[in-house]
Amino acid sequence: MRLTEFPRRRYTAAPTPLEPLARLSAHLGGPNLWIKRDDLLGLAAGGNKTRKLEFLVADALEKGADTLVTTGAVQSNHCRLTLAAAVREGLACRLVLEERVANSYSPGASGNNFLFGLLGVEAVTVVPAGTDLMAEMTKVAAELAGQGRSAYVIPGGGSNPLGALGYVSCAQELMQQAFESGLRIDHLVTASGSGGTHAGVVAGLTGTGAGVAITGISVRAPKAPQEEKILGLARATAELAGARSLPTADDVVVLDDYVGAGYSLPTDGMIEAVKLFARHEGVLLDPVYTGKAAAGLIDMVRRGAFGRLENVVFLHTGGSPALYAYQDVLTD
Numbered sequence: 001m002r003l004t005e006f007p008r009r010r011y012t013a014a015p016t017p018l019e020p021l022a023r024l025s026a027h028l029g030g031p032n033l034w035i036k037r038d039d040l041l042g043l044a045a046g047g048n049k050t051r052k053l054e055f056l057v058a059d060a061l062e063k064g065a066d067t068l069v070t071t072g073a074v075q076s077n078h079c080r081l082t083l084a085a086a087v088r089e090g091l092a093c094r095l096v097l098e099e100r101v102a103n104s105y106s107p108g109a110s111g112n113n114f115l116f117g118l119l120g121v122e123a124v125t126v127v128p129a130g131t132d133l134m135a136e137m138t139k140v141a142a143e144l145a146g147q148g149r150s151a152y153v154i155p156g157g158g159s160n161p162l163g164a165l166g167y168v169s170c171a172q173e174l175m176q177q178a179f180e181s182g183l184r185i186d187h188l189v190t191a192s193g194s195g196g197t198h199a200g201v202v203a204g205l206t207g208t209g210a211g212v213a214i215t216g217i218s219v220r221a222p223k224a225p226q227e228e229k230i231l232g233l234a235r236a237t238a239e240l241a242g243a244r245s246l247p248t249a250d251d252v253v254v255l256d257d258y259v260g261a262g263y264s265l266p267t268d269g270m271i272e273a274v275k276l277f278a279r280h281e282g283v284l285l286d287p288v289y290t291g292k293a294a295a296g297l298i299d300m301v302r303r304g305a306f307g308r309l310e311n312v313v314f315l316h317t318g319g320s321p322a323l324y325a326y327q328d329v330l331t332d
């Protein structure tokens with residue numbers, strides 16, 4: 001694949017660690033669990049959007065943009081990281097926040113919402129669930145154009161084929177690390193939301209014939225539409241990257257059993273997973289994405305989805321700032 005043909009900014013100095021989760025593996029009675037620490041990526045407090053933004057912001061700069069416009073939920077990690085990238089590049093940033101849960105926006109809220117202000121967001125527009133977010137961002141871009149400015153619009157989660165190249169690159173990095181340490185990776189588990197992460201990993205791992213089974217744990221959508229979305233994006237991403245063969249439906253598996261009552265709403269499995277990772281490994285997950293993805297991973301272990309000696313990698317996509325907006329449900 002031809003990743004070097006794309007302009008890229010660098011926001012992380014080195015590969016993120018691939019670490020064994022020895023204590024958690026022992027607690028659960030196997031398999032061998034590993035963690036890919038993308039929570040340690042660069043930009044303010046890290047997380048998976050940083051890899052996508054390396055490609056998206058490079059494109060924005062090449063197109064002469066002076067402002068990044070993007071969208072997310074009221075505690076969006078993607079919005080925090082897009083804003084941080086804008087600050088790093090000397091760009092302005094405007095956010096369109098979707099109230100996916102009615103009345104969930106509170107200007108004084110902690111977590112990522114607090115960081116939007118601290119990082120100096122230029123303007124925030126709050127819209128109700130179901131709003132056409134691309135149309136809303138286009139409005140913001142048009143308003144800026146009217147003032148002689150130039151906006152670059154990034155879709156929710158940075159999940160278009162260009163952004164998903166960040167996770168093709170992560171897949172390559174992971175396989176290189178596995179090779180260096182003589183590790184055969186059997187399975188990878190990741191959160192699956194706007195989809196760029198899951199789709200990029202699928203494109204990257206199938207494109208290199210890595211033979212790693214991939215499970216995406218949905219944090220919002222039901223299984224069928226999420227699988228359809230991931231397959232479409234994975235194929236478009238593989239095509240953009242110049243892959244010789246495109247992923248097929250067999251390469252895309254989504255489980256939707258861990259969403260609970262809805263996006264961002266706490267579940268018992270999430271609470272257990274956040275506490276298990278914190279207390280056995282000293283690793284902070286988040287309540288909206290990695291907590292639910294880890295609940296899926298733990299349940300898969302318990303129902304025997306993996307062989308006892310298999311090596312299973314959990315992709316930690318970040319998000320810990322959101323913990324501070326969920327203190328009430330996570331305090332014993």
Ligand SMILES: *Cc1c(COP(=O)(O)O)cnc(C)c1O
Nearest residue numbers: 077193194195197289317318319
């Ligand atoms: C956005 C996000 C995800 C989901 O990634 P997508 O590429 O949107 O599917 C997972 N974890 C965290 C912490 C996120 O912020």
